[in-house]
Amino acid sequence: MPPFDASPLAVMPPAMQPLSGRTPLNPLLSRLQPYPFERWRELCADITPNEDLRPISLGIGEPKHATPALIEEAVMKALPMLAAYPSTLGEPALREAIADWVQRRYAVSVNPGTQVLPVNGSREALFALAQTVLDPAERDALVVCPNPFYQIYEGAALLGGAQTHFVASDPKRNFAADWGTVSEATWSRTRLLYVCSPGNPTGAVMPLSEWATLFELSDRHGFVIASDECYSEIYFRDEPPLGALQAAQALGRADFRNLIALTSLSKRSNVPGLRSGFVAGDARLIKAFLLYRTYHGSAMGGLVQRASIAAWNDEAHVVANRGLYRQKFAQVAPVLANVLDVQLPDAAFYLWAGIPRHEAGRGQPGNEIGFARGLLAQYNVQVLPGSLLARTVAGVNPGAGRIRMALVAPVADCLEAAERIVRFTQELTESLR
Numbered sequence: 405m406p407p408f409d410a411s412p413l414a415v416m417p418p419a420m421q422p423l424s425g426r427t428p429l430n431p432l433l434s435r436l437q438p439y440p441f442e443r444w445r446e447l448c449a450d451i452t453p454n455e456d457l458r459p460i461s462l463g464i465g466e467p468k469h470a471t472p473a474l475i476e477e478a479v480m481k482a483l484p485m486l487a488a489y490p491s492t493l494g495e496p497a498l499r500e501a502i503a504d505w506v507q508r509r510y511a512v513s514v515n516p517g518t519q520v521l522p523v524n525g526s527r528e529a530l531f532a533l534a535q536t537v538l539d540p541a542e543r544d545a546l547v548v549c550p551n552p553f554y555q556i557y558e559g560a561a562l563l564g565g566a567q568t569h570f571v572a573s574d575p576k577r578n579f580a581a582d583w584g585t586v587s588e589a590t591w592s593r594t595r596l597l598y599v600c601s602p603g604n605p606t607g608a609v610m611p612l613s614e615w616a617t618l619f620e621l622s623d624r625h626g627f628v629i630a631s632d633e634c635y636s637e638i639y640f641r642d643e644p645p646l647g648a649l650q651a652a653q654a655l656g657r658a659d660f661r662n663l664i665a666l667t668s669l670s671k672r673s674n675v676p677g678l679r680s681g682f683v684a685g686d687a688r689l690i691k692a693f694l695l696y697r698t699y700h701g702s703a704m705g706g707l708v709q710r711a712s713i714a715a716w717n718d719e720a721h722v723v724a725n726r727g728l729y730r731q732k733f734a735q736v737a738p739v740l741a742n743v744l745d746v747q748l749p750d751a752a753f754y755l756w757a758g759i760p761r762h763e764a765g766r767g768q769p770g771n772e773i774g775f776a777r778g779l780l781a782q783y784n785v786q787v788l789p790g791s792l793l794a795r796t797v798a799g800v801n802p803g804a805g806r807i808r809m810a811l812v813a814p815v816a817d818c819l820e821a822a823e824r825i826v827r828f829t830q831e832l833t834e835s836l837r
């Protein structure tokens with residue numbers, strides 16, 4: 405296996421190498437890191453997967469269950485909408501459908517006129533929100549992110565001219581980020597905090613006590629909290645995951661000050677290609693975000709708006725979808741628990757598993773990359789090395805010694821992959837004795 409080189413340019417595809425010469429370019433672009441999948445493709449480019457076994461991918465977290473017919477039908481019915489420009493604010497009927505869903509799901513009342521905006525999936529909104537909040541002229545602004553994390557948070561911070569500060573998740577506390585490790589000096593420079601609940605890749609849901617801590621910090625230091633909740637409808641406990649707006653209301657913050665929740669249809673309704681979600685929260689931030697979005701040109705297309713109304717108004721397909729994930733996780737997690745350090749997460753569709761002999765790595769990336777490479781070579785199963793989803797801080801990468809498995813394929817494929825992983829791990833453990 406080639407040595408692991410964590411420097412961003414080492415694995416940047418040629419098209420992303422900074423241009424030289426006199427072409428004007430935003431210099432901040434060169435600070436962007438290659439996406440984890442690009443790095444993984446690079447790291448396993450020299451591998452020929454075992455051709456005797458059909459490929460199974462647990463690598464990319466793209467929903468694979470069928471798109472509900474009611475959404476497809478709504479798209480077809482809305483074809484005449486192609487003839488008009490959509491508004492950035494979105495149709496009143498869409499904002500009302502969203503507000504009604506928030507009411508049903510969280511028992512929280514949001515004003516559809518001032519506290520809700522449609523967005524083209526949560527990814528673009530996570531990015532654009534940072535550009536709305538950050539002052540590019542500020543020299544030492546910070547954006548705080550959990551670690552491991554969804555890489556858009558980092559890119560949004562860097563292109564907004566800020567630096568990132570990562571807070572490691574703690575496996576001993578259900579992967580909660582240890583906010584207590586952040587100094588007052590760091591919080592005082594913080595303008596934006598991203599949280600992800602349910603978390604990718606950990607699946608952890610933030611409890612009310614953690615929200616109380618973060619709201620208190622936000623009040624004291626004046627930063628905005630962006631709560632990424634795109635996995636909120638895929639959960640394995642009886643209680644649905646607590647949402648940010650719900651936590652704010654429970655803690656007496658009915659105005660949602662300095663808080664924006666981001667939700668998506670991609671996973672809830674199996675429509676990653678629709679590009680539809682919403683943001684809701686502090687009316688002052690929503691107003692500024694609308695202004696930014698008007699110039700950015702990110703109005704949601706009329707077809708997508710109509711399809712989204714149909715999706716938010718229907719819960720039966722969401723219950724059925726959750727049922728499929730529950731069945732899958734109930735069957736697959738116990739198989740993997742025979743050889744990996746893994747348990748049923750609170751929510752989302754990932755298993756964030758510790759591989760054996762992690763101690764040998766002592767928090768350094770490497771082990772899990774070798775593991776994922778070996779698994780691909782010998783058993784034709786793709787998983788994502790955990791270190792690619794996290795940053796190394798003070799010599800420790802919280803994804804080291806872990807792999808992420810997305811259980812998006814049909815249950816039979818996930819089970820077969822799990823059985824191959826068991827065989828591979830047993831053979832590996834034997835060979836290391």
Ligand SMILES: Cc1ncc(COP(=O)(O)O)c(C=O)c1O
Pocket residue numbers: 465524525526527528554600603604632634667668669670671676680681
């Ligand atoms: C944590 C997290 N946030 C946001 C997104 C973006 O999802 P979408 O843009 O489809 O809403 C993803 C996608 O995988 C994700 O994992």
